[in-house]
Amino acid sequence: DTAVSQTPKYLVTQMGNDKSIKCEQNLGHDTMYWYKQDSKKFLKIMFSYNNKELIINETVPNRFSPKSPDKAHLNLHINSLELGDSAVYFCASSQVVSEGSYGYTFGSGTRLTVV
């Protein structure tokens, strides 16, 4: 049973296209995230949602629009794709417990290549 699953695993598309990446978690976590890992392997948060409500939006271009239909799903839609959007996108979830937030769980990533 995959705790955080993303689809597709690989996505190759042309500049200017619109694409979506889907994420689902079966952990019952309240908070979900999108992270981007660029070619230099630097991981940076993009968005976070808590119970379908946007909590964090880290200065991401408007072409990126997250959507959370319910707390188990967080999808990422990207309009007018650019070469610089090529990266690995990771979905993650977490739950706040005592003793500080305990353990993010990440998906295995979606490698997006824009040509």
Place this chain on the structure above:
Amino acid sequence: DAKTTQPNSMESNEEEPVHLPCNHSTISGTDYIHWYRQLPSQGPEYVIHGLTSNVNNRMASLAIAEDRKSSTLILHRATLRDAAVYYCILRDFGNEKLTFGTGTRLTIIP
């Protein structure tokens, strides 16, 4: 989030202990110390976290300096599967955001 400093890379022999250091001299009293690792072609995975006392779990041990300005992740017996990038992250209590640095790339030598 407060900043951490880690060596860019380390090597260790298989089946030997590995000590991965992390400096966090500007840590605040409510910052928890988290360690994550990222195996090749995978998402990051949680390793361990602590506040003041040393912590042990099935994956590793976390040794925290008395002044909390540094910590060490200890892998007791490294295997080839432990080759990964290890991230030391400070996270304020109640703040769910994880801010990754550049981490330490650990290479295990057979």
